[in-house]
């Protein structure tokens with residue numbers, strides 16, 4: 426258990442809720458593809474005096490005094506990010522992934538410019554031009570979809586749309602695409618129409634640094650990422666880029682969008698980047714993909730219908746309706762059985778966004794706990810059982826107890842036992 430003794434005295438209500446969440450994270454199988462367990466070292470860095478310090482600006486050019494150590498923390502994070510991703514420039518100040526993406530627009534586009542990204546119901550992120558997001562409101566957004574039969578990216582469609590609309594920037598990367606990205610092919614399309622190629626690797630950044638997903642550099646000019654998904658850091662964001670975009674991106678983050686950076690998060694990002702530069706992390710990334718493949722294979726054997734028929738990364742998307750439940754019914758049954766996932770649209774989904782047809786799974790958190798390919802067969806078994814028991818609360822509770830007992834054998838990074 427984490428040391429929450431001061432909280433217990435000052436605010437027992439919040440302390441009790443955090444304790445319950447800790448227990449929940451210990452005793453459930455967390456399959457939400459955007460989540461993970463940050464290490465104890467990362468957690469410690471986030472809970473430090475760095476949260477007390479204001480430091481608007483950049484190292485050596487701050488607006489307040491007292492930056493002796495904060496400058497060093499941020500410079501270390503920047504150097505580590507550049508080395509790890511082979512980037513000419515890094516900005517580690519974005520509060521999260523969405524502000525990082527917002528800064529890219531501010532640096533490159535004027536309101537009304539054409540931009541292009543993968544459509545949200547096909548797996549893209551809100552900030553890639555979806556209609557209710559600032560990116561779809563302020564810019565003329567053109568959204569590519571997936572091939573109607575294979576549900577893979579259709580590069581011919583992307584090229585045709587790019588030639589027709591000549592976007593200022595083209596986004597690659599997504600929130601629910603189970604396959605790898607061909608950055609080189611996108612770069613050649615971007616070059617044809619004089620667009621800037623941006624890769625949002627929020628989901629699979631850890632796989633990129635681990636060498637098990639194609640690298641966006643040198644094909645993309647700008648790379649954005651969150652730091653808390655497969656990269657296993659604190660909640661945060663980063664922008665990596667070629668030198669020619671450095672000044673505009675830095676100015677877009679500050680003073681364009683944000684005020685003072687969250688220095689405690691910057692320190693924790695630096696720690697996560699150090700952890701991600703080890704051989705152990707390469708092995709971790711390899712195991713994430715192996716576990717996702719094993720889970721996908723086990724689900725296929727049980728007759729689940731997987732979008733694209735499998736996975737190349739940490740993520741699986743399946744059609745719950747092929748097993749007789751909506752995405753929400755399926756994820757609710759799984760939740761009651763101690764298996765945490767989210768309902769998700771599948772390509773060409775006929776259902777509404779709040780209760781779509783699919784369920785998205787990810788293997789980063791279970792891999793962080795040391796579960797292996799054999800354990801993924803058991804996880805698939807429980808997923809199938811929870812579907813079968815969706816109208817039987819007693820059976821779901823019985824599965825939940827088995828899951829909880831199973832979880833006791835796998836310590837969670839960042840949660841002291």
Ligand SMILES: Cc1ncc(COP(=O)(O)O)c(C=O)c1O
Nearest residue numbers: 459521522523550599600627651
């Ligand atoms: C591809 C992608 N980009 C950006 C983001 C935004 O990150 P955040 O929620 O930290 O703003 C997400 C979040 O899930 C994402 O999947």
